[in-house]
Amino acid sequence: MSTVGQVLFAFFEDHLKVQKGLRPGSIRSYRDTLKLFLGYVATSCRRPITRLALTDLCFQRVLDFLSMIESERGNQISTRNQRLAAFRTFYRYLAVRHPEMLAEAERVEAIPTKRTSPPETRYLERDEIDKLFTTLPKEGSLALRDRALLMLLYNSGARAQEIADLRVGDVDLLDRLRVRLHGKGDKWRSCPLWPQTAEALKQLATVRCGDKNAPLFTSRQHKPLTRFGIYKLVKHHTATLRCTPPRAEHCGVSPHVFRHSIAVRLLEEGIDVNVIRGWLGHVSLDTTHRYAEITLRTKQAAVAACLPPIGRLETPRTTAGWQKDEELMKWLNSL
Secondary structure, eight states: OOOHHHHHHHIIIIIIIIISOOOHHHHHHHHHHHHHHHHHHHHHHTSOGGGOOGGGSOHHHHHHHHHHHHHTSOOOHHHHHHHHHHHHHHHHHHHHHOGGGHHHHHHHHTSOOOOOOOOOOOBOOHHHHHHHHHHSOOSSHHHHHHHHHHHHHHHHOOOHHHHHTOBGGGEEOSSSOEEEEEOGGGOEEEEEOOHHHHHHHHTOHHHHTOOTTSBSSBOTTSSBOOHHHHHHHHHHHTTTOOOBSOOSSOOOOOHHHHHHHHHHHHHHTTOOHHHHHHHHTOSSHHHHHHHHHHHHHHHHHHHHHHSOGGGOOOSOOOOOOOSSHHHHHHHHHHO
């Protein structure tokens, strides 16, 4: 009988990497889910992970785990649904490779996805963007890097991972002024660059060195800047900015807020939704239409604000092979 470690190794190294051809970011999502789950099951069974059997990975433990991450870890419904999606893929694999797990896999498949409201689309107004770029430091290699990265985030609307994956050869700063982004679904797209963005990128030491395979953005230690490093950088430089719509609590600006911001700007300038879809790399037009709804509300609020006092509506204004536990966990972390 296969051990849990053997099954996991085959699932990650063959099924996800080879058969499904998933990118490292997607594989890390599966890894994180199964790491948490294995620790939870080991605690429940009062046995080390290396002594777990496939039968320990039963439907009820999946159900209890999903409940636990909401009630005890405070995870959002969207996170719970992401974990469930990972479980479904894993248990489908188990059902095919290990028929004795078929009944458990069918029950896991039947766990319903919880309904959740779409996340609020928050963006930066033009004056907040202007404030950011006028107050950014201008001296020093890190200052040049940060300015170029933030300009590229706003210009391209790229996801943080897409920025982290960029190599020097992915940017054309001489002829067509564009960047090639490797997005979701293993799809590439090109995005035009503003002259100001191209000039900022030309100042980077990584660009001047001429190695097209070198990472475009690096850390202080000259290592590739990670997605988490980009989040930290954005948080540092945007601490005083406020998003639209405002919240009672200030929860900060994430890289994705820049993505929302350029989408709203493009719509305000009358750019066709299909063009914006290609610009941002959206798979579905439904995602892009969220921004159209935002700008419509903004226009309606502007019209109401411009009415003469006698005709103004009295309504509130809106704003826009395993011997030790450590070996298994170490291998999972290396994925």
